[in-house]
Amino acid sequence: MLYSIQNLKRSHGQTTILDIDSLEIQAGKVYALIGPNGAGKTTLLNILAFLDLPSSGELSFQGEAVQYHPRVLQRLRQKVVQLDQYPILFSGSVRKNVEYGLKVRKVERKKRQLMVEKVLALVGMSRFINADARTLSGGETKRVALARALAVEPDVLLCDEPTANVDAENQQIILDILKDCNSEKKVSLLFATHSLSDAARLADHTIVLQNGRLAQARKTNVFTIEHQEYRGSGSIWRIGGSLEYSQEVVDPGVPYASHVHLDPEKITCFPIDELPNVDVPFWQGTIRKIERHGKGIRLSVDCGVALQIMMSLEDYTSTNLHVEQQVGVSFRLTPDMFFNV
Amino acid sequence: MDLLTDSLYQAFLLLISLDAELFEIVGVSLTVSSSSTAIAALVGLPCGFLIAFREFPGKRLTITVLNTLLALPTVVIGLIVYSFISRRGIFGPLELLYTQKAIIIGQVILIIPVITTLTIAAISRIDKRYRKSALTLGAGELQVALVIFREARYGIIAAVVAAFGRVIAEVGISMMLGGNAKGFTRTMTTAMALEYDKGEFVLAVALGIVLMSLAFLINMLFHFFQGRTEVNAL
Known part of the structure; x- marks a missing residue:
């Protein structure tokens, strides 16, 4: 240390x-x-x-x-x-x-x-x-x-x-x-x-x-977040100024938070032709960089904001991802991700 | 008016003729003033540096006392030093009274506060980031001190020049402790006072011209170094 x-x-x-x-x-x-x-x-x-x-x-x-x-x-x-x-x-x-x-x-x-x-x-x-x-x-x-x-x-x-x-x-x-x-x-x-x-x-x-x-x-992936509007039972946010995110209201307090932290290990990345068969929002992006990070692999994906995504070596090998590949990324916002600076 | 113009004319003749007595007096003045300035600088510069550089209880009081000592009249210093070095004083056996050493002692006391306070001012003006930069680059206390000293050098030189200007023009200490002995302790200022008493203006005016020229030169130097300090601070 x-x-x-x-x-x-x-x-x-x-x-x-x-x-x-x-x-x-x-x-x-x-x-x-x-x-x-x-x-x-x-x-x-x-x-x-x-x-x-x-x-x-x-x-x-x-x-x-x-x-x-x-x-x-x-x-x-x-x-x-x-x-x-x-x-x-x-x-x-x-x-x-x-x-x-x-x-x-x-x-x-x-x-x-x-x-x-x-x-x-x-x-x-x-x-x-x-x-x-x-x-x-x-x-x-x-x-x-x-x-x-x-x-x-x-x-x-x-x-x-x-x-x-x-x-x-x-x-x-x-x-x-x-x-x-x-x-x-x-x-x-x-x-x-x-x-x-x-x-x-x-x-x-x-x-x-x-x-x-x-x-x-x-860790990385700290972005500004703006609450845009309530829609139905959910809310619309704008992350990093460009990524629009829609989800059920997470917490009554969070619309007033200024920043959000997206844990790189809780973001899913998959080839664009292998959409997950679950009801989670996803965005399309391009892999800009792939590097070894500790025991895993770190991907830098440009999907309007620069996201850092961590995946295990096994997952990386099995998905066969490569630089400049079009991918989908998905994550869910939870109350613990919101904070004010 | 005739008296002044005639005295000025005669004084210039005396200067041009390189009068021995006149240059002897100037020599004594420069020797005494240079010595006292050098000794006071050896004491005043480190003191000023330490006071500016270190935090200690009573720092503000110390600076206030030093500022007060700037206004100390030369005759008071003359009296105090006299009480120590006269025959009945504790340093009487050293037979310092009416010697150049006696004048130097008095003048050192006069200008230590000048050098110290001006050094404090010069060091205090130096940006705190110099110290921080030197420390973070691995410097020890002495190396940091040298960096600060280097950055404050023009202000410090200005302090010494100002102190020299103060002693070369003082009369009280030279008269009371030197005794105005011809060829030994007769300085420009005491000689001028004597010539005035005698009603002989020519030598007094000639010495006045030399003193004013020196004062002008000292001020030029002072402003030059002060100017460099200000440019440096930008």
């Missing part, structure tokens, strides 16, 4: 900013941290980055209880890097910024140079290597800050709104880099975001914070 949190609280005076009973974060995974402003996302990231101290409770990192001694904290910080929402670059050149963490670790000059060039190439900022860091735009600053964080080859990368306030092109670049870091270098990634689509695209797991408390930790 990468992080393990038990009864952790962070307070300022009488105000409790963060109050988490229990949370476990696995190594090598991508976690999205979502929640409204003031939910405690940044505080949690600061605590996980060992930049802030919990007021009470226990935090374990890589199986060891964290001891809040300056030397211990410095050792732990050398494994975890946090990327701020508005990162700031030190005065001087881009090169000096990127090699800072390596200098701190007393990496020899030649190695430093090679690493700086490598990470700047990774973030597409090689031509700025000798530029004054203060002259860069917001998106470029974020990319250099990301390169500075990656240069030290951390075990964990914590990002506070990595795509906020940058243009669409830079957003995509940043998301691609983060994804590659996780898949190729096995960097554990935890990022706070307001973008549910970023969370759905990138994260294996989603952690939802509300008023400093952990809402039920949810």
